[in-house]
Amino acid sequence: MSVFSKFFIKGSHKIRVEGIKINQFLSDCLKNGIPLGEIKKKDELTIECMVSEKKYHALMKKKYSNQYRITSLKNMGLPNLKREAMQKKGFIIGLLIFLYLMYYQSLFITEIDIKGIDAIDETDFRSSLMEIGVMEGNKKNENLDDMKEYLYMQYEDLAWIGIHYIGNKMVIEIAEKTNPPEIISYDIPCDIVAQKKGYIEEVITKYGTAMVEKGEFVREGDLLITGMVSDEETGEIKYVHSLGEVYAKIIYRINITEEKTEIIKNETGKRSYGLRLKIGTLDVESGNSNILYSHYNRKDSPVFDIMIPFPMKVCLIEYGEIDVAYRPKNEEEIENSIALKVNEYIKKNLPKDAEILNKDLMYEEERNIIKISVIIESLEQIGREEKMIPIF
């Protein structure tokens, strides 16, 4: 039997034994089978040791109590803990209620985070979730597969959906489908229509009849090449799958603003601090009234951030004073900045195969701002196949 089970599980007393023949006491215990532990000699007449609860009573009853003075210093072990716990019923009940409440509140959803949603309307998506009982404040849905199946049924545009919990927060990750361009089979008659407005530059017709000429202005959806052709000899009308490329000059107009001066922020080194406490939707900040700086940088450093048992965040806010200075930009800097903005626009909005024909910039100065109107002319293929409905 280990010392742990002997003294802890079954309970023990830490005792002090005082007497003249203290070594005799140890020998007697050895002889009479009274196990002792952690024996430490305090002085010539005193020892301190551990004795099991059962043997402690035997020790007190026997003749030892007459020969030695035995004092219980401490009651230890599991039975003693049990006794103490029974004496503190209120505390134990409170602790159990607290643990139960902790467990109970962990069964509910406090927040739903939807990631990757773009084409699908988020409000509509949340409404769909509410229909199956998934909303903030409701119990957690353990059967996530059923939930996924329901969402796949509801939204055809969903390519993938992943649902998991982080504490009481439900995280829904979505990947939406990207629709490929419609490919029309060669044996199906079709027209070629404009997908953008612009001025026609070149029409290359392989099958079908061109309906537009160079210099003509077309709008989105206008017919460019028709699949309806008539036989020159018989006059019979045939419907063919139009093939061809239509190039048009597309004009883009954008307005850019550029400041004449650059703001330079230098830290002065002065700092002030505040605290921010966020519990659920409650957000309290201290220190706003203490800020004496007219210009400052704010930095939030989370000190405490938990989701369980409830979303709670404590942040240390550091306000660093900054000195704001204005420096006039030179002509080259302004030109570079504008060129960068124009290139960003082109990269974002123009197709990769577009050819830039011309760029016109018109400047207009207004106080500290320069307004720039940019006109970009590009050559793009604007033809798109569209199924035709033959007229009989």
Add this chain to the structure above:
Amino acid sequence: MDIEMDLLCDFSINIPRVIISGDYAILDNVNRIISFTDKGLVADTGARFTTVNGENIKIKDLTDHRLIVTGKIISVEFFSNKKGD
């Protein structure tokens, strides 16, 4: 070690048997404790007395003719008993 010595070590209850490992010493066949201080311990182990010397000596466990001694053990000595053998 021949078989006779092996059996003697395992089953004899009248000779001292000591196992030392680091700061632990296990003394078997202890009949009486003659002296015990934090500097050492003398125990009657049948045919001989066994002395454990050291610093901060404590008896971790005392049960069934066995002592478990802890502390910084410096030496272990055996002395002849009162019969003088």
